[in-house]
Amino acid sequence: MAPRPFLRRPRPGSWHGPPSSVVWWAGQLRTGDVVRGAYGAVPMALVHEVDIAAVAVRALADDGFPDAFVDALLDGHAGMLAAPRPVTTGTIETVTGTPARTFRDWVADHIADFG
Incomplete structure (x- = not known):
């Protein structure tokens, strides 16, 4: 399915600072006046991060x-205690060719954050 138009550049002066979560649109807007995405027809209410x-x-x-x-x-x-335990798969290794890192790896990488 071809990406559908997601946003058209508004009239000059009609758009006062998009939320930071849509900064990734900037590249497409620099090269044209339409942003394309998988769900271009999805309505959104853009809320400024200062308001949030x-x-x-x-x-x-x-x-x-x-x-x-x-x-x-x-x-x-408490609800998670009653739920089935999460299942881990080999997807990361299949996709990247490298086994998924362990929690021990994460701790070693972030030990300074706790220091």
């Missing part, structure tokens, strides 16, 4: 938010 941060600040300042977050987190973890 402002909402996060308000949510974290609300006394009820941390309790609700912790409850949801703990409920999620």
Whole structure:
């Protein structure tokens, strides 16, 4: 399936700073006026990262938010105890030719982060 138009360049002055999560569109916009993607017809509401941060600040300042977050987190973890254990496959090795790295490898690579 050919990629469909995802976004057309707006009129000059009608778009005030896209969210940082869509910066990857920049290359396509530099070479034309259409961004193509696998799901070009999917409607999106683009929200500026400053607005997201402002909402996060308000949510974290609300006394009820941390309790609700912790409850949801703990409920999620409790649910995972009853779920089947994750299955690992050889996909990484099949694709890359190298076995997947272990958690021990990750710790060794990030030990300075805990220092």
